[in-house]
Amino acid sequence: MSSRADSVPELRQPLPLSVRLRSGVAILLTGAALMAATMLLGTQVSEYYYLAAYTILQFVVLGTAWNILGGYGGYVNFGTAGFFAIGCYTTIVMDKIFSMPLFFDMLAAAATAGLVGFGMGYLTLRLRGVFFSIATLALTIVLQTLIVNWSFVGGARGVYVLRPEVSGIFVSYVQLLVALMVGLAIFAVLAAWAVEKSWIGIGLAAIRDDETAAETCGVPSLRLKLIATTMSGALMGMAGSLFPYYVTYVDPATAFSLAIAVNSIAMPLVGGTAAWWGPVVGAVLLGSAQQILTVTISSAANLFIVGVLLVLFLTAAPSGVVGIVRGWKRRRK
């Protein structure tokens, strides 16, 4: 048996700065490449590809946002559609009252959705995680009922949104939307990466593994959970804020669609919740599969397949693609 000094586990040396920032640089480079592709392709390709890219990027944002609270902190949010719709309807209200550049709509949506996330978290995050999950389901339905009964934003009939003229370097409005969505996706992934690597992410992981133990060790659990809920809600709201201009007609049934909630849970879980790139991989995999299936079979069938894939991954590969890749790396060593 070794001496006592030897059995004390060695503290892990912090990695050099260049290694720690490698992922961030990779995210930025990928983003720059995507942005360049968006701007250069312009009118070269059919608009369908832009629409498909927009949808996939939107799910990158939603999946990543969900993962900040769900994957890192272990609190399952079923109300993605609610936060998404808050973003949507914030844009619609802004559009009706004063017309401003889209960027301000995004900020307003982030503020509103973040605030709702904070308030809701404040009320329910002190209870067991399950109650938070059920409350998020409830929030979606309460919000939907409010919107259905609010005729200013179209009520149950829905509302048409006119796209403004595009100017400057953009060829079409869709191109502008895709460029904004690329920017938002990069922002969301960078935010998730920063959370994961910082004290917030470490604290959240401790909460996920054992909340009581984490609190005993002095992790400020309520504050961390509130930060995560607010961030996650704000990002979901921003994703929703562009949606009215993308579809040009919004009704409560589309804005609060269950498909949004299912996709933004399925994508991180299929991709893997442990790392920032899990939701991205999941969104790209499931998002492209859905685009292909919608075109070749039908949109009901593609949602069915998302559900089946979610259940299959949960039962057979509970840590998703991230888990598979990490296991494979470990075996090679």
Added chain:
Amino acid sequence: MDFSWDLLINAIIAGALLGGFYASVAIGVTIAFGMLDIVNIAHPAFMIVGAYLAYAGWDSFGMNPFVSMAVFAPLGFVFGRAFYRAYNFFFERRGDESIQGLAFFFGILFIVEIGVVLISGVDYRSIDAPFLGSTFGIGFVSVPWRMMVPFLVGLGMLGCIHLYLSRTFTGRTILAVSQDVEAVRLIGADPIRAKEVAFGIAVASAIIAGVLLIMIQPVEPSIGREYIGRAFAICVLGGITSLPGTLLASLILGVAETLTTTFFGPSWSPAVSFGLLLLTLAFRPSGIFGR
């Protein structure tokens, strides 16, 4: 809408009848969520399956809804036991039930809903058995049979399950599991088997609730979602594990919803249950009968 006492009393009685039906939906959640700690948010999806089975039986064989209950509820029981075995194997045993288990039930909810859409479309389905069409009146209060039958069946079901849980050995084991799994092991009973039976009962009750639902109103696949909130609101308000609490909370919710519908319009009624749920969670998470 103008206020009148007739309207108020009629609404309260209709609400109480509706509450009896809600009790039949919520009891399965009280068992699964309250006693077994399984957050089965797919419970309303099983109810929708029950409603469509009753419709299929009625449409192809002219099967009386009561016959449907007798045929399909045992199938639900068997399915529920198998389902719990699978859930236990994949999630509970691994200790993964929190995130993965929740997402799993969400996926099941979604698969069942879309599956029903793919098989029978998004049209509203209903059955019009002759005994459901008539109404009887006491004074100025009129009571339709299509509300009275689900009320009576719901109460009966609650009573039977209460008797089963308090009088039989397995029933008492189930109650014991809800308090302390380790202690159940120590006295030599098998907690997994008790949970399996209890989950079977929960699914069977969902099937019966589905048959009751299609007696009350036409059914389409996505209608189940509204019942997630209702069932969990009742369960939480009632104190999660308490059967009398479930009944009382069902009646409160039924009356609150009917009053809202009568005086503010039906478009506001979905928010009642969820509003009640949010308020309960925020201010009294242990419910009325909570310890």
